[in-house]
Amino acid sequence: MAIQLVPLPLPGSADVSKLADFGREVRGIELGSLMSEEFKEIEESLYKYSALLFRNVNLSPEQQYAFTKAFDPEADAYGHGNNKIESAKTSILQPYLKTIPRVPQVQLIGHGTVRDHEGITEAHLKHASHRAFHKTHLSGAEEAAGDTRFFRWHMDAALYGRALPPPRVTTLYGIRVPQGEGQVVKYGDATIEGASEDELRVPLGTTAFVSGKTMFDIQPRELKSLAVRTSAKYAPHPFAWMATARAVSTGLGLVSEGRERADKDLPPWKEEDIQVLPVCWKNPVTGELHLQLHPCGVKELHIEPVPDASRRDEALYPDGAHLTDLEEVRRICYKWQRPGIAPNLVYPHDWREGDLMLFHNRGVMHSVVGKFTEDQIRVFHQCNFATSDFPIGPNDDDIRRWA
Numbered sequence: 001m002a003i004q005l006v007p008l009p010l011p012g013s014a015d016v017s018k019l020a021d022f023g024r025e026v027r028g029i030e031l032g033s034l035m036s037e038e039f040k041e042i043e044e045s046l047y048k049y050s051a052l053l054f055r056n057v058n059l060s061p062e063q064q065y066a067f068t069k070a071f072d073p074e075a076d077a078y079g080h081g082n083n084k085i086e087s088a089k090t091s092i093l094q095p096y097l098k099t100i101p102r103v104p105q106v107q108l109i110g111h112g113t114v115r116d117h118e119g120i121t122e123a124h125l126k127h128a129s130h131r132a133f134h135k136t137h138l139s140g141a142e143e144a145a146g147d148t149r150f151f152r153w154h155m156d157a158a159l160y161g162r163a164l165p166p167p168r169v170t171t172l173y174g175i176r177v178p179q180g181e182g183q184v185v186k187y188g189d190a191t192i193e194g195a196s197e198d199e200l201r202v203p204l205g206t207t208a209f210v211s212g213k214t215m216f217d218i219q220p221r222e223l224k225s226l227a228v229r230t231s232a233k234y235a236p237h238p239f240a241w242m243a244t245a246r247a248v249s250t251g252l253g254l255v256s257e258g259r260e261r262a263d264k265d266l267p268p269w270k271e272e273d274i275q276v277l278p279v280c281w282k283n284p285v286t287g288e289l290h291l292q293l294h295p296c297g298v299k300e301l302h303i304e305p306v307p308d309a310s311r312r313d314e315a316l317y318p319d320g321a322h323l324t325d326l327e328e329v330r331r332i333c334y335k336w337q338r339p340g341i342a343p344n345l346v347y348p349h350d351w352r353e354g355d356l357m358l359f360h361n362r363g364v365m366h367s368v369v370g371k372f373t374e375d376q377i378r379v380f381h382q383c384n385f386a387t388s389d390f391p392i393g394p395n396d397d398d399i400r401r402w403a
């Protein structure tokens with residue numbers, strides 16, 4: 001039987017013309033026992049729609065592992081390496097991920113105290129709060145009134161190590177989902193050039209998604225040209241590097257105030273393990289470009305010259321450049337990415353228990369959102385794999401068209 005694809009319910013805030021093709025709910029299949037033709041349809045639909053939702057799922061960690069691995073059968077290590085995060089005390093991710101002992105590619109995430117869970121006797125889970133990461137904070141009164149922030153926009157990826165390319169897909173499975181009043185994301189960046197006083201009403205504890213394809217498509221001509229000519233060089237051990245720095249109020253990058261961890265205080269690293277990735281990643285099914293850049297981890301930009309001399313006058317950095325000034329690097333990244341997280345372009349998923357969201361991790365960006373009270377217990381399983389290949393950037397046709 002062919003799978004059924006149903007559009008996701010979009011919030012009133014959404015620009016339907018931009019989000020109509022974002023995400024589908026998949027019906028008519030049993031995730032734990034997929035036929036190979038069904039899997040092929042799911043795989044193709046994922047790259048087309050960027051995120052697929054499965055409702056009323058009941059999957060063991062082993063089954064989630066098997067389903068996620070099917071997108072890259074050669075991969076076998078978790079996106080950050082197996083059992084790496086809990087031992088990496090310097091990593092900013094360390095408080096948020098607990099490895100399931102039997103299946104180290106599956107992480108327990110959520111909020112509150114969880115006991116006797118899949119071989120874990122007791123875990124104290126913490127839903128990431130902007131207070132732990134942003135330079136400025138909402139006041140207690142604002143939070144009590146339901147205001148919140150995006151925590152950190154990202155794709156799931158180690159961004160360091162030759163053996164750890166960014167995962168193709170991530171599965172996020174909601175096992176326990178606390179119910180409660182929705183909250184309002186305050187962007188708080190109206191002081192930054194080009195930003196407005198934005199806010200977005202979201203369900204409690206939503207995961208917010210935006211499309212990297214839309215992020216690319218809405219760029220003005222000169223920023224598209226720059227994006228297809230640029231590669232991002234990430235910091236060595238970016239999650240240790242950024243751990244001492246603080247983020248801007250949208251969670252879309254860091255404040256440049258010299259707080260990043262110094263090279264000598266990072267875990268040992270090698271130049272050849274540093275990742276340099278194109279800013280635009282090519283979709284393997286549609287051929288479209290997705291602007292995929294981890295704004296907190298990027299350290300330098302390598303820009304190629306404009307290949308067509310007739311376009312020099314309108315181009316930014318027409319002769320190419322190697323940008324190492326963090327403030328300049330971040331200013332460009334914010335210009336590229338901020339329009340793509342505008343309230344009308346965000347899909348904030350309204351989690352129900354038993355939801356499994358499969359997303360194209362090389363085609364979307366996402367963020368944790370919101371704040372729970374101590375007694376709101378949230379239990380999720382997350383799985384992804386460091387892929388067997390690196391993302392492909394723009395090809396010659398893309399460069400001819402956009403550069």
Ligand SMILES: [Fe+2]
Pocket residue numbers: 154155156366
């Ligand atoms: Fe994530």
